[in-house]
Amino acid sequence: MKRFRFDLPLFLLLGFCMLFSQAVSSLVISHLDRKIDLSSQIVRSSVWLKIENKGDDSVSEILLPFTEKQTKSLAFLSASIGEGKGKAKGSFESVPLKTVNPEGMNPTLTWYAVSLPKKLQKGGSLTLEVKAVYTHILRPFPEKITQADVQLVSFEESAYYLSPYAVNVQLLTVKLPEPKVESYTKLDNSKFSGSEIKYGPYENTAPFSNIPITVHYVNNHPFSVARELVREIEISHWGNVQVTESYNLVHAGAEIIGEFSRLDYQARPHVRGASAFRNLVAKLPPRAHSIYYRDEIGNISTSNVWSDSAKTILEIEPRYPMFGGWRSSFTIGYGLPLQDFLSLSERKRVLDISFGCPMNEVVIENLTVKIVLPEGSNDISVSVPFPIKQFQETKFSHLDMVGRPVVVLEKKNAVPEHNQYFQVSYKFSNLSLLREPMMLIFGFFLFFVACIAYAHADLTISKSSASYLSKLQWDEVQTAIQQFQNVMNRCLIIHDKLEASLRDLSRTGDVQTCKAARKAADSTLKELSKELKPLLSFLQSSSQATQILPKVEELVSKEKELQEKLMLKHSTVTDSYEKKSGGREIENRVALIQQKISVLRQEVDDLLEVIDI
Amino acid sequence: MAQSAKPISSPVPVAWYPTLAIFMLAIGLVVTASFFIYEATSSRKNRSLAKELTTGAVASVFLGFGSLFLLLSSGVYV
Numbered sequence: 001m002k003r004f005r006f007d008l009p010l011f012l013l014l015g016f017c018m019l020f021s022q023a024v025s026s027l028v029i030s031h032l033d034r035k036i037d038l039s040s041q042i043v044r045s046s047v048w049l050k051i052e053n054k055g056d057d058s059v060s061e062i063l064l065p066f067t068e069k070q071t072k073s074l075a076f077l078s079a080s081i082g083e084g085k086g087k088a089k090g091s092f093e094s095v096p097l098k099t100v101n102p103e104g105m106n107p108t109l110t111w112y113a114v115s116l117p118k119k120l121q122k123g124g125s126l127t128l129e130v131k132a133v134y135t136h137i138l139r140p141f142p143e144k145i146t147q148a149d150v151q152l153v154s155f156e157e158s159a160y161y162l163s164p165y166a167v168n169v170q171l172l173t174v175k176l177p178e179p180k181v182e183s184y185t186k187l188d189n190s191k192f193s194g195s196e197i198k199y200g201p202y203e204n205t206a207p208f209s210n211i212p213i214t215v216h217y218v219n220n221h222p223f224s225v226a227r228e229l230v231r232e233i234e235i236s237h238w239g240n241v242q243v244t245e246s247y248n249l250v251h252a253g254a255e256i257i258g259e260f261s262r263l264d265y266q267a268r269p270h271v272r273g274a275s276a277f278r279n280l281v282a283k284l285p286p287r288a289h290s291i292y293y294r295d296e297i298g299n300i301s302t303s304n305v306w307s308d309s310a311k312t313i314l315e316i317e318p319r320y321p322m323f324g325g326w327r328s329s330f331t332i333g334y335g336l337p338l339q340d341f342l343s344l345s346e347r348k349r350v351l352d353i354s355f356g357c358p359m360n361e362v363v364i365e366n367l368t369v370k371i372v373l374p375e376g377s378n379d380i381s382v383s384v385p386f387p388i389k390q391f392q393e394t395k396f397s398h399l400d401m402v403g404r405p406v407v408v409l410e411k412k413n414a415v416p417e418h419n420q421y422f423q424v425s426y427k428f429s430n431l432s433l434l435r436e437p438m439m440l441i442f443g444f445f446l447f448f449v450a451c452i453a454y455a456h457a458d459l460t461i462s463k464s465s466a467s468y469l470s471k472l473q474w475d476e477v478q479t480a481i482q483q484f485q486n487v488m489n490r491c492l493i494i495h496d497k498l499e500a501s502l503r504d505l506s507r508t509g510d511v512q513t514c515k516a517a518r519k520a521a522d523s524t525l526k527e528l529s530k531e532l533k534p535l536l537s538f539l540q541s542s543s544q545a546t547q548i549l550p551k552v553e554e555l556v557s558k559e560k561e562l563q564e565k566l567m568l569k570h571s572t573v574t575d576s577y578e579k580k581s582g583g584r585e586i587e588n589r590v591a592l593i594q595q596k597i598s599v600l601r602q603e604v605d606d607l608l609e610v611i612d613i
Numbered sequence: 614m615a616q617s618a619k620p621i622s623s624p625v626p627v628a629w630y631p632t633l634a635i636f637m638l639a640i641g642l643v644v645t646a647s648f649f650i651y652e653a654t655s656s657r658k659n660r661s662l663a664k665e666l667t668t669g670a671v672a673s674v675f676l677g678f679g680s681l682f683l684l685l686s687s688g689v690y691v
Contacts, residue, residue, distance in 0.1 A: 236690035239623030290688055335688070338622055345618035398684070398691045433624065436691045441677030448648065448669030452662070455652045478656040 026055020027062070030125070032161055032170035038215070039177040040361050041223040041252070042075075042415055043134040047161065050127050051120070058119035063102065063164050064112045064130060069137070069156075071110040075363075076133035076386075076417040079114045081126050092129055093117075105164070106208075133415050135225075135363045140254035141216060145324065147261065151254050151275035152182055153219045159187055159199045159211040166207055171200040176217050185213035222277035223253035224322070226364040229357055229414075234372040234397070237433050241341050244333040245357065249318070251277065252363075255325035265321060276321040282358040284312040288334040295319070295330040314358075348379070348425045355384065355409075356419035364414040371407040371424050375400055376432030382407055384422040399436045470544070477544045481611060484535050484552065487528050488608060491559060494521050494528075495566055495601075502573055511577050518570055525563065532556070548611055555607040562600040569593045630686035634679055641675030648672055 031050040036043065053059055066074060080092040100113040120126060138153040145151060161170055179195040191198045197215060228248040235241055253275055264272035284291070286309055293303045293316050302317035318328040341353050351371065357364055372395055373380065382390060389410040394403035407424055460468050501517035504510070539545045539552055569590050576586045625633065648668040651660075684691055 234690070237621070237623065238625075238685050238690055239627040240690040242690060335690075337627075339620040342621045343618040344621050349621060350618060398689060430624075437677050437681045440680055441673050444673035444676045444680075445670060448673055449666075451649070451652065452665050452669065455660070456657070475656055475658070479658045482656055482659050 026053060026057065027059060027120075027165045028052050028054050029161075029163060029165050029167040030169070032163075032167050034161055034170065034172045035175065036155075036157065036172070037175045038138070038155055038217070038219070039175055040221045041135070041138060041219070041225075042361060042363060043137050043155070045132045045134070047130045047132075048127060049130070050125060051165070052125040053120045053122055056122055058121045060116050060119045061100075062114040062116065062128060063100070064097075064114065065106075065109040065162055065164060066112070066132075067162065068108055068110070070132075070134065073134045073137040073413075074132060075135045075413040075415045077112065077131070078417075079128060079130045081114070081116065081128050092127075109162075131417075133417050135413055135415060136252070138219065140324070143254055144257045145254045145275060146258040147256060147264065147323070148272050149254075149275065150218050151220050151223075151324070152216060153253075154214055154216040156212060156214050159185075159190075159213045160202065160205050160209045162208065162210065164207050167202075167205045169201050169203055170205060171198070171202075173198050174215055176215070176219075177221055178218050180218040182216040182218070184215045184217075187211065187213070219253075220274045222280075222322070222361065223251055223324070224277060224280065224359070224362045225250050225252040226357065226362055226367075227327075228366045228368075229364045230368045230370065231357070232370045232372060233351075233353060235338070235342065235351060235374055237338070237374050237428070239338045241336040241338055241351075241353070242333065243336065244331060246329070246331045248327070248329045249280075249322070249362075250327045251322040251324050253324045256323040260323065269321075273321060273323070276323045278321050279315055279317045280359050280362070282314040282316065282332065283360065284314055284334055284358055285336055285340065285354075286311055287337050287340065288312040288314075289337075290335040291333070293330065293332045295328075300330065345425075347427070349377075349428050350423050350425045352421055352423050354419050355411075355422050356414050356416060358419075361416060365412065367411045367414040367418075369409040369411075370395075371409075372397070373405050373407070373424070373426055374428060374432065375402060375404050375435060377405055377426040377428045379427040380405060380407060380424065381426075382409070382422070382424050384409065385420050386418065399439055401435070401439070473542065473544045477539070477542050477548075480535050480538050480542075480545075481548065481552070484532070484539070485608060485611065487532050487535070488555065488559065488604075491525065491528055491563070492604070494524055495562065497521060498566055498570055502570060505573065505577060506583070509577065511574055514570075514574055514577075518567075518574070551607060551611050555604065555611065558600055558604050558607065562597065562604055565593055565597050565600065569597065625682075627685075630682045634682035634686050637675050637679030637682060639679075641672055641677075641679050644668060644672035644675060 028051070029049050030052050031048075033048040034045065035047075036045045051062065064079070077097060078094060079097055080094040082092040095114055095117065097112050097114055100111050102111055105111065114128065114130075116126070138155055141152055141154045155174075157172075157174075159172060161167060161172075174197040176195045176197070181192060181197070184190075184192065184197055187199060189198075189200055189202065199213065226247050226249050228246075230246045232244045233241060234244070256275075261272070265276070269276075269278070286307065288307070291303075291305055291312075291314060293300050293314075300316070300319060302319075304315040306313045306315075312334075314332070314334075316330075316332065318330065320326070320328070322328060341351055343350050343352070355369060356367065371382075380392070384390075391408050393406045393408055395406045396403050405426075409422075411418065462468060498517065498521050501514050505514045536552070536556065539549055545552075572590055572593070573586055576589065648665070651665070651668065681691070
């Protein structure tokens with residue numbers, strides 16, 4: 001009894017394994033077409049599988065195994081399925097992939113499972129397209145070359161597709177960059193034509209069958225690998241998305257040995273430097289502006305920009321041609337218009353921008369994308385179409401108080417296939433936009449307040465010195481004179497008012513209004529002369545005012561005279577109007593007074609200017 | 614992305630920044646000049662604090678926005 005209980009889990013496990021292996025073996029790949037593109041440093045493999053279910057049960061998962069070597073260099077994997085038989089692109093839809101650990105299978109392999117949107121019924125078939133991108137899988141051979149040598153690389157694969165299912169017919173095509181091949185494994189049914197090597201068709205291969213092949217060929221394409229790339233995307237709601245990209249670039253192909261001759265390279269770059277690359281081309285979004293390209297020592301002048309409505313092409317040349325093993329680090333930056341990338345959706349702002357590096361065919365070992373959001377953003381969420389490591393930090397930049405929230409995304413082994421759009425959404429109040437100007441305004445205002453405080457403060461140390469006392473007195477005199485000027489100016493304004501009332505009289509003939517104006521003027525002038533008295537007596541008593549006093553007194557007397565004449569003129573004119581005298585007669589009567597008035601007014605104005613201190 | 618998403622642009626057209634910077638800084642500097650003329654010429658007892666503060670506030674508003682637009686137009690997006 002005890003023994004039986006002990007064996008029960010084992011039974012279950014065994015049963016499960018049998019069930020599983022049955023599920024696996026019930027699938028058959030009736031046709032398999034594999035294309036491996038070796039034309040650059042990145043190896044792209046695409047496989048079309050036509051899968052049939054020959055078993056009794058329906059199947060919901062298809063397993064894809066990868067060898068240890070493939071897994072290590074696998075950068076990107078996608079699968080899409082199409083019902084029916086055609087290879088037409090439109091009918092494919094992508095399906096999710098996940099890593100699984102099926103029991104009873106070879107543990108050195110890594111397994112991915114394609115979950116089918118609907119189960120594959122008995123006798124049914126579907127077409128699956130698997131795209132895999134590998135980096136660092138091409139081995140330079142020889143590993144060290146001279147400047148004049150071409151770069152040879154070797155690539156190892158299996159002529160048969162690694163599959164847990166039996167394959168009826170399979171075909172492999174290897175595409176090379178140039179029709180030059182050093183050697184390749186010759187098998188039955190292998191053919192080299194143009195720049196393609198064809199293996200197959202092979203019929204009825206068992207699961208997990210394997211025939212290693214090696215292709216050793218010429219590949220002079222740039223092996224540009226960015227050991228590290230930091231992309232910083234900074235959003236300013238004042239109308240700009242600033243992108244700064246710092247590269248740490250290396251030529252990861254065969255290392256150069258021996259000396260480098262610039263003369264040879266310059267004379268025949270295609271022969272003496274075939275393995276080197278001279279430039280990099282970045283495809284930036286349209287309407288990119290303020291583009292720069294520099295490194296630690298400053299601007300690098302060897303760059304070109306072309307732009308049209310669909311894109312901006314930036315061509316940059318490092319300071320020296322890049323040979324195998326050589327490194328270069330530099331920074332490029334550009335501004336993009338805000339409205340092309342930022343939009344408002346359901347009260348949240350959404351940034352929609354591409355993830356990877358804009359350079360073509362660059363492998364990035366460590367890619368860090370930092371999205372710097374404006375100060376005051378909250379409720380941040382990120383959606384990236386592939387798995388990624390992410391965290392948040394804070395950055396201090398221009399005119400910041402609490403720092404800007406930064407979303408950091410990190411990806412290892414990024415390839416151009418990762419150049420997909422991703423979204424960062426966040427909440428941001430428009431009032432926060434006014435933070436920066438408010439800080440500037442407040443700063444300037446503090447400066448003005450400091451100036452006011454300085455002007456009001458008395459910073460003299462010795463309060464009893466003669467010069468300080470005389471300065472105080474002079475201040476008082478100045479104050480009195482400014483007040484005196486103020487009173488005088490008010491008097492002159494009343495004079496002008498009286499003149500105006502006379503002009504009104506000649507136009508309307510309304511004597512009563514004119515008289516009222518005169519009355520008002522009289523009382524105001526009286527008050528003003530009262531105000532004047534203490535000022536005059538102060539000035540007379542002050543020793544500092546002796547120089548200016550005669551002018552002041554002269555001004556007072558002239559003003560009085562002017563006032564009298566004006567009153568005389570006023571009463572004369574009003575009287576004449578009451579007596580209904582003719583206009584001509586009035587003019588004759590006041591002509592003399594008018595002359596005096598204008599002379600006096602001129603003198604008063606001159607004196608006012610003289611006492612201005 | 615949703616169809617309802619509408620693009621966000623800057624509150625002031627980017628092309629206006631240099632013009633705005635020049636005019637606001639010019640006005641700001643004129644008001645600053647008048648502030649300092651007032652400080653220097655009027656005697657300590659005749660000065661009114663309210664007038665000083667208003668002139669200073671007006672000048673700092675113009676100088677603040679002017680320098681913001683100057684920063685923006687020179688490519689320092691704050």
